[in-house]
Amino acid sequence: MNPAVLAALVFPLALTACTNNDDATRAITVSAAASLTDAFTEIGAEFTQRNPGTDIRFNFAGSSTLAEQINSGAPVDVFAAASTTAMDRAADALDEPVSFAANSLAIAVPRGNPANIEALSDLTDPNVTIVVCNAPVPCGEAADELFEKNELRVTPASLEPDVRAVLTKVIADEADAGIVYRTDIAAAEQQIDSIDIPDTDNVRTIYPIATTTEAPGQAQAFVDFVLSDVGQDTLRKWGFTSP
């Protein structure tokens, strides 16, 4: 290869590599549960507005996938999970976690509720196409707990990798119902209808957050910001409750 061409190919790479280590605009990577997508995107914008020197990069996915990434050495500074079990899975790589929000479940149905679902008990009908999260993902874990608590035998049509995937299937009207978080209902109000699950039948999930053991100071600053009044107000706005 022509050395000039080689240089042209390698040089931009070297340049990007440098920006990562540049202290002037430091970027921190936050791995957060898919259900936090809207709330954290907004909190991130508020954080960078107040801390112009720090860029936040979000990595949203199912909490168990994120835990697995951290265990495999992914360069993550903050981990916000949708359940304590998912957080525990990466415990070795994390500092002490703090609970910052709580959530509960709801039934999402396509606009107009084509299968006429009125309550949890309607989900046992074999003719109803139901999607839930895969069991290792917190929303799947919570859905299993919900069915167990209410003694329901539900056979899902699909076990989705994260809660947004469940929601997508409902929005697309491929599924008659999906078990999602209450917060997802708030976020997708325009595109779906929902059936509330009374608190007595419902399952409550706790969201912990922690910095990774080698994270820079800005990571702790972000965690503190999530726990601050501004952060907590934003979480309320998106339907989360206090832990």
Next chain:
Amino acid sequence: MKKTTAPAPRLLIALAVIALAFLLLPLIGLLAETPWSSLPALLTSPAAAEALRLSIVTSLFAAFFATLLGVPLAWVLARKDFPGQRLVRGIVLLPLVLPPVVGGVTLLTAFGRRGLIGQYLYGWFGIQLPFSTAGVVIAATFVAMPFLVITVEGALRSIDTRYEQAARTLGARPRTVLFRITLPLISASLVAGIVLAWARALGEFGATITFAGNFPGVTQTLPLAVYSALEVSRDEAIALSLVLLAISLTVLVSLRGRFLGGRS
């Protein structure tokens, strides 16, 4: 194949070695992390066996449909001139370059419950392709067919058409020419195309999880089982990955590069 005895530029050799190492290292990493002692137990677990069975059944069906529909398409592309031929070839090759997830979304818009055709299938016959094993076959056929079409089209273009002409002048009907002359002439490439399409179908992930969903025994094929296992047990995910790797490598080595030029 042309080999050269001329000395190779050193830089070229060095870069070739880097290229090979880049492709090889992930495989070595997988082998290094494989839990060999617990491998038999992991692979014979009911969940793994179920995923393997489903993968083999759906990929064979996909290879069958890709062949049934792909060979005629390849023949038309190779032998007929028609307006918009370039566009048609582009469309045929699209699933090769399209992210499979996008492929899954496009399949939903066509065959989903609200899709262009899917709404009638559902409304008239109650057929729901998403979340069904048939949906897995559709997704796999969608991504696998281009491999068959390009391999077979290449072969059809490279064979000597005088044999076909001779048969025709001797009174053979077009169908006889196709089955007795054309297909036997390209048989090696046809087999290569079928095997490649099958291998692609076996490895299909993105379009499947998007269009058909993920449920053990119904739509959870081996690649989806790997993805689901990764969230629970890394060892299980690695063991299942190893199976896919072994099958794919065996297939590609046995083809000996036949898919490249499409020459038999």
